[in-house]
Amino acid sequence: MDVVKRTRLSPEQRRAQLIDLGVKMLAQRPLEQISVEEIADQAGVSRGLLFHYFASKHDFHLAIVRHSSSEMLARTAPDPYVDDARDPLKILRSVLAAYVDYVSENRGTYVSLLRGTASGDPDMRAVFEETRAKMSERTLEQLPILGVERTPAVELTVRGWIAYVEEVTISWLRDPQLTREQLIELNVQALPALAVAAAPEIAAALVAATSASP
Amino acid sequence: MDVVKRTRLSPEQRRAQLIDLGVKMLAQRPLEQISVEEIADQAGVSRGLLFHYFASKHDFHLAIVRHSSSEMLARTAPDPYVDDARDPLKILRSVLAAYVDYVSENRGTYVSLLRGTASGDPDMRAVFEETRAKMSERTLEQLPILGVERTPAVELTVRGWIAYVEEVTISWLRDPQLTREQLIELNVQALPALAVAAAPEIAAALVAATSASP
Numbered sequence: 386m387d388v389v390k391r392t393r394l395s396p397e398q399r400r401a402q403l404i405d406l407g408v409k410m411l412a413q414r415p416l417e418q419i420s421v422e423e424i425a426d427q428a429g430v431s432r433g434l435l436f437h438y439f440a441s442k443h444d445f446h447l448a449i450v451r452h453s454s455s456e457m458l459a460r461t462a463p464d465p466y467v468d469d470a471r472d473p474l475k476i477l478r479s480v481l482a483a484y485v486d487y488v489s490e491n492r493g494t495y496v497s498l499l500r501g502t503a504s505g506d507p508d509m510r511a512v513f514e515e516t517r518a519k520m521s522e523r524t525l526e527q528l529p530i531l532g533v534e535r536t537p538a539v540e541l542t543v544r545g546w547i548a549y550v551e552e553v554t555i556s557w558l559r560d561p562q563l564t565r566e567q568l569i570e571l572n573v574q575a576l577p578a579l580a581v582a583a584a585p586e587i588a589a590a591l592v593a594a595t596s597a598s599p
Numbered sequence: 600m601d602v603v604k605r606t607r608l609s610p611e612q613r614r615a616q617l618i619d620l621g622v623k624m625l626a627q628r629p630l631e632q633i634s635v636e637e638i639a640d641q642a643g644v645s646r647g648l649l650f651h652y653f654a655s656k657h658d659f660h661l662a663i664v665r666h667s668s669s670e671m672l673a674r675t676a677p678d679p680y681v682d683d684a685r686d687p688l689k690i691l692r693s694v695l696a697a698y699v700d701y702v703s704e705n706r707g708t709y710v711s712l713l714r715g716t717a718s719g720d721p722d723m724r725a726v727f728e729e730t731r732a733k734m735s736e737r738t739l740e741q742l743p744i745l746g747v748e749r750t751p752a753v754e755l756t757v758r759g760w761i762a763y764v765e766e767v768t769i770s771w772l773r774d775p776q777l778t779r780e781q782l783i784e785l786n787v788q789a790l791p792a793l794a795v796a797a798a799p800e801i802a803a804a805l806v807a808a809t810s811a812s813p
């Protein structure tokens with residue numbers, strides 16, 4: 386009797402284990418090639434038991450994508466304890482370094498989710514939309530540090546900037562002509578540049594924030 | 600005998616007529632709801648004849664998307680004969696006004712293609728990728744006017760700017776809190792702002808180009 390395979394797990398642990406195996410497999414192949422049979426095999430459970438936790442293959446794939454998205458959000462959470470929290474560019478730089486590293490480590494996953502078959506599925510798209518909305522919200526929450534007002538133009542700009550970062554990073558993965566540092570800097574500098582174009586009063590606030598630093 | 604329905608068309612004309620009917624229908628509903636039967640009916644031909652021109656429903660849908668994309672590219676071609684061709688912002692403004700108007704008139708089509716089921720189809724995605732590549736290329740072709748060098752960072756920036764414009768415009772269609780003019784200006788100003796962030800020497804070139812205008 387295989388002890389490893391027969392390990393008793395609580396329902397929550399089993400569900401988490403199956404998702405975790407799916408996320409690992411997603412790093413190596415596109416979502417549509419993740420087979421329920423293989424995952425059940427790796428977990429040492431029957432296909433039937435897997436379908437006890439997930440209503441369908443689609444439901445299982447959706448759980449994998451949701452988990453991947455929260456992992457990315459967790460990895461890229463802004464750190465208010467970076468050296469100088471008064472410098473919003475420093476926070477931004479650490480967020481984008483984490484983003485670029487996450488996407489580089491999970492390039493198969495990320496490109497297949499954003500530009501693959503999954504991008505045409507309404508439920509998957511809802512997960513990406515939600516992820517983007519959270520990334521926008523986080524960015525917008527930093528505005529008070531700069532004394533910048535949250536206007537519709539600023540909100541649109543932040544959404545657009547996230548699309549910019551995604552596109553630039555995916556293009557870079559395909560053809561990395563810049564270094565990691567240059568890519569991060571390109572993504573970082575884009576935000577204040579766009580913000581200044583959307584609301585010129587931000588320029589003054591940025592200058593003030595910079596000169597307030599020691 | 601119905602003269603209109605029985606009009607004799609050359610194979611090229613018939614093909615164009617079928618695509619044209621598809622494009623019109625796409626303005627009102629998502630691609631996956633475009634029925635071959637309805638189109639054949641409207642053209643007064645049999646379903647069999649339609650499949651003489653298009654190998655499958657997917658092939659017909661792809662022809663519609665290709666036609667839509669070239670129409671958009673034609674509508675948004677830069678006009679070197681705008682009042683002052685030495686002012687690249689003027690050319691950019693007229694291109695983006697045409698883009699925003701095209702997308703507004705075809706919002707059903709555009710949103711369904713960029714964010715709908717079609718976005719998950721590899722052939723459809725190839726059409727969008729090609730369209731984006733052409734939009735990038737057109738923008739990059741304007742660089743010599745500014746004496747700006749085409750570096751990998753500048754190329755990435757232009758690709759990212761197109762993703763920015765798409766996202767901002769789609770978000771605006773869903774919740775139009777800015778006027779058409781404000782949206783166009785937001786999209787226009789984003790490009791020099793991003794370009795300056797990517798390559799600071801562009802700032803000097805822009806100032807020079809502006810002061811060279813009468």
